[in-house]
Amino acid sequence: MTLLVTGGAGFIGSNFVHHWLAEHDELLVNLDKLTYAGNLGNLQSLAQDQRHVFVQGDIADTALVAQLLQQYQPRAVLHFAAESHVDRSIHGPLDFIHTNVVGTCQLLESVRAYWAALPADQQQSFRFLHVSTDEVYGSLAPDAPAFTETHPYAPNSPYAASKAASDHLVRAWHHTYGLPVLTTHCSNNYGPYHFPEKLIPLVIHHALSGKPLPVYGDGMQVRDWLFVQDHCRAIDRVLQAGTPGETYNIGGWNEKPNIEVVKTLCSLLDELQPRADGQSYAAQITFVKDRAGHDRRYAIDAGKINDSLGWQPVETFETGLRKTVRWYLDHSDWVSSVTSGAYRQWVDLHYGG
Numbered sequence: 284m285t286l287l288v289t290g291g292a293g294f295i296g297s298n299f300v301h302h303w304l305a306e307h308d309e310l311l312v313n314l315d316k317l318t319y320a321g322n323l324g325n326l327q328s329l330a331q332d333q334r335h336v337f338v339q340g341d342i343a344d345t346a347l348v349a350q351l352l353q354q355y356q357p358r359a360v361l362h363f364a365a366e367s368h369v370d371r372s373i374h375g376p377l378d379f380i381h382t383n384v385v386g387t388c389q390l391l392e393s394v395r396a397y398w399a400a401l402p403a404d405q406q407q408s409f410r411f412l413h414v415s416t417d418e419v420y421g422s423l424a425p426d427a428p429a430f431t432e433t434h435p436y437a438p439n440s441p442y443a444a445s446k447a448a449s450d451h452l453v454r455a456w457h458h459t460y461g462l463p464v465l466t467t468h469c470s471n472n473y474g475p476y477h478f479p480e481k482l483i484p485l486v487i488h489h490a491l492s493g494k495p496l497p498v499y500g501d502g503m504q505v506r507d508w509l510f511v512q513d514h515c516r517a518i519d520r521v522l523q524a525g526t527p528g529e530t531y532n533i534g535g536w537n538e539k540p541n542i543e544v545v546k547t548l549c550s551l552l553d554e555l556q557p558r559a560d561g562q563s564y565a566a567q568i569t570f571v572k573d574r575a576g577h578d579r580r581y582a583i584d585a586g587k588i589n590d591s592l593g594w595q596p597v598e599t600f601e602t603g604l605r606k607t608v609r610w611y612l613d614h615s616d617w618v619s620s621v622t623s624g625a626y627r628q629w630v631d632l633h634y635g636g
């Protein structure tokens with residue numbers, strides 16, 4: 284039995300690879316292009332593990348994907364690979380179209396050709412699990428109910444629009460060709476191996492480096508945070524027991540305004556690694572120009588996955604955030620290795636030096 288994972292050197296993908304190999308004894312082939320967001324350092328502890336096969340390549344490379352499918356005969360494909368950062372999608376949307384839309388379509392075609400040639404029983408048990416986001420639903424009013432699976436699509440950023448397009452392709456490949464697909468929509472993740480361009484790891488990294496902590500606009504935008512290992516457990520559960528053609532929202536019922544998240548991070552750092560001058564890290568908070576088209580609020584109703592598959596998060600925001608800060612303090616070598624020249628260029632470009 285084998286799984287093919289795409290994007291398994293990124294944040295969520297690498298956490299999933301670690302989760303899977305800790306919980307299951309099954310070969311896992313990991314196809315990742317190693318863009319700026321992909322890091323083999325995330326997989327270092329698996330270097331000697333024969334159950335993990337890493338292949339550097341693009342999901343849009345149909346010859347490579349066909350060869351991997353033939354060689355390893357996976358029982359499922361788990362599709363994490365994507366361009367994932369909203370701010371980068373505003374600066375340059377075309378990479379998002381290449382990977383998230385065209386790449387997903389080419390992957391679907393490669394998988395369909397492989398799946399169509401499988402014996403009937405293997406066709407039936409095969410799964411294509413597409414990892415999507417709550418951002419495809421757009422922005423919620425302050426008192427609106429959380430997103431359910433039937434909420435209309437209204438993506439607002441180039442990133443969200445590209446993910447929405449990929450969701451529609453996955454849906455169509457099920458409806459038209461019968462490919463057994465599952466789609467998950469998760470809220471904002473945080474945890475180990477999170478690239479420090481996203482809010483939580485960026486704030487930890489900037490705080491410890493003595494740099495400003497940039498909060499967009501008034502800091503009152505709301506995100507619904509989930510510890511990444513809870514997301515991995517949910518994907519595992521959907522893969523095992525989800526119904527093909529269904530979509531599942533995943534979230535931790537943890538809505539927080541950004542400014543509250545940043546202040547909580549500052550308090551945790553004040554406790555775990557106080558500043559030399561005795562001041563709080565909160566002194567570094569700096570309000571900066573808002574993101575263009577910034578979605579005001581996301582919130583996930585995780586009732587369906589809870590009721591139908593029995594999944595619920597293990598971590599609260601408090602326990603998960605504490606684990607995350609501890610992980611970054613204990614892995615300063617990982618942070619140094621990923622915040623090299625290219626990372627600094629991004630920070631200069633986006634935050635203006």
Ligand code: NAD
Nearest residue numbers: 290292293294295316317318320321341342364365367472
């Ligand atoms: P990430 O940016 O950390 O990792 C993406 C990985 O995909 C990287 O390893 C990168 O090298 C790889 N990749 C990019 N383009 C590729 C290509 N053309 N071919 C092969 N590999 C390629 O992203 P993440 O935060 O781990 O997100 C993983 C998935 O989960 C994405 O599909 C994202 O939309 C979704 N998601 C993320 C969040 C979140 O909070 N981060 C929440 C919900 C859903």
Ligand code: TYD
Nearest residue numbers: 369471480481482483497498499504506541
């Ligand atoms: P981010 O981690 O980029 O995730 P997403 O945009 O996918 O939700 O951002 C989380 C929230 O934090 C979002 O509302 C934007 C905000 N934010 C800041 O205020 N400052 C920052 O420097 C970054 C990167 C994000």
